[in-house]
Amino acid sequence: MKYIFLLYCLVFSVSGFGQKSKIDFKNIEKNLKDPKSPYNYEKLIFKFKGLPKSLDSIEAQHLYYGRNFRDIVSTEDESFKNLAEAFKNKDWDNSISLGKALYYKDPTNLDVLLILLRSYDAKQDVNNFVHHLSQFRLLTDAIRSSGDGKTEKTAYNVNSMGDEYILLNMMNIGLDYTRSSKELKDGILDAWEKENNKIYIKVLYLGINIKN
Structure with missing residues (x-):
């Protein structure tokens, strides 16, 4: 695999996602915490980890923007800095090991997913690469569905x-x-x-x- 192929896949996925929908942050927060809601966090994250392609655009929106209402891993965290250092040094085995640990804590973290993608690409691990690519696409599609970027109101x-x-x-x-x-x-x-x-x-x- 080539990294240029990864970029092509990501750009193609984002540019092809046409549906725009207004984000109701209060509703997202409520749904994620409600065990009876179909958008409950535990239900969504189970699907996200196992079958990311089975989630629709509303579910993706809940997962991505729901990060604002959950504990997440900071880029200032020492464990993330260690991951970034391993990645910078092209220590792919360590990048995968540290990345998987942070993925377990914060599975919708785009920075962590991108590092895992690059690392699995370097190791030519097709199965893990494709799985995490599906997750990455899902979350970035949620961003693209939030607006068209053409005006302040549609940013x-x-x-x-x-x-x-x-x-x-x-x-x-x-x-x-x-x-x-x-x-x-x-x-x-x-x-x-x-x-x-x-x-x-x-x-x-x-x-x-x-x-x-």
């Missing part, structure tokens, strides 16, 4: 700056774009501009609980 919504840069890379938006930002009561609105092309991305701040 893409992401949970973190790290997720914002993942989305930018998938959309082939790089250093030749200029960024301007403004603070909102529930996040930061970034505008990325190059000539006549302008993309809006909102980085949410909804009182995330970080597990260290």
Whole structure:
């Protein structure tokens, strides 16, 4: 496998996801905590880990944006820093070992999933690569369904700056774009501009609980 193939798959998946739907964060929080709801977190995460392709766009939205209402792994956590260091050094075996441990704690973490994808790609582990690619696509499709990025009101919504840069890379938006930002009561609105092309991305701040 080649990493360029991974990027092609991700871009193709994101650009092909056309449905846009308004996000009801309060409803997502309520559903995830309700054991009787079909969108209860334990029910969704069970499907996500086992059969990610069986989840629909609403379920994906609950899993991705529901991270704002759960304990998650921080990039400042020592265990994540160790994972990043192993990945930087191309220590694929250690990257997989450390990545699997963090995946167990925080299975919808895009940073962790992307590192696992790169590591399994390097090890030519097709089965694990394809499985995690399905999970990654599901979550990034949820981001793309949040808006079209063409106006402030229809900005893409992401949970973190790290997720914002993942989305930018998938959309082939790089250093030749200029960024301007403004603070909102529930996040930061970034505008990325190059000539006549302008993309809006909102980085949410909804009182995330970080597990260290």
